[in-house]
Amino acid sequence: MAACEFSRSGMAGKLLSFESQLDKPDTTIYNLAHEFSQACSHGRNEAQADDLWMKMKEEAKKDVEQEPLLGSYYVSAILAHDTLESALATHLGYRLGTPSLPGPNLAQVFLAVFSEDCAIGAEVREDLKAIKERDPACVSYVQIMLNFKGFLAIQAHRVAHWLWLMSRGVRGLCCGHTPRCPGREGGAAGPCYGTVIGETAIIGDNVSILHNVTLGGTGEVVGDRHPKIGDGVLVGAGTHVLGNVRVGAGAKIGAGSVVLKEVPESTTAVGNPARLLGGRENPVKLTKVPSFTMDQTYEWSDYVI
Secondary structure: OHHHOOOHHHHHHHHHHHHHHHOOOOOOHHHHHHHHHHHHHOOOOOOOOOHHHHHHHHHHHHHHHHOHHHHHHHHHHHHOOOOHHHHHHHHHHHHHOOOOOOHHHHHHHHHHHHHHOHHHHHHHHHHHHHHHHHOOOOOOHHHHHHHOHHHHHHHHHHHHHHHHHOOOOOHHHOOOEOOOOOOOOOOEEOOOOOOEEOOOOEEOOOOEEOOOOEEEOOOOOOOOOOOEEOOOOEEOOOOEEEOOOEEOOOOEEOOOOEEOOOEOOOOEEEOOOOEEOOOOOOOOOOOOOHHHHOOOOOOOOOOOO
């Protein structure tokens, strides 16, 4: 764990070393990838196999065999890297880079944070596994890392939150989630289009959030004003949870719902405004964790139109 201690001076040193590489005229994404991989490997127990990363490299090789035109892209994004952290840092940097904030510079920031806090790498792997298990549209881990915007937004937010804790400027990495909001492991997001998460929101472990979800405030309160989402919650597409309300562990929120009051654990809330299936006095209790099953159907009764 010593290699993963938080260290602002250590991160600054890494950034300076990478900046010196950028000044070289022959610097490309390929030799940057090599430098990043070397930095990520430093301090890592080489005897500890990263089975998930090995699986991703195998997937990438198979993709290149099937479509040789992707060879150069897959080399720079996956195959040129020794670690998942190196590949992810480079990919995020170039996906989020702009003319005024170049991709290599952003990649330096991502890599430095990944190198300083090994726990983020573990959370990245849990996110990959969660999405692969829960999303029927997902065919490979490589597809998630290269193309799933929800996954990439979560990882950018993890870095933004870490930098916010270190009192660093992070506004360019917020991706719709304010950096103050902590991220948790095992989360799964769909396309992530239109998802907004307020700065005082808290999201538990193993939460599945689909697109166009707002975890926001009511506009009338300052301070702690955003929702608190428990472990194992499934938040359906187009849902708005507004105000400092709690959604209990294992609850399910139906698509298009507007939640303004507390949702007890292991219950289902649906509608605008949302109400509990079975009523608040005797709500229907769920027996399985909805974020794992991803079951968005309901035992409808009088609620059916």
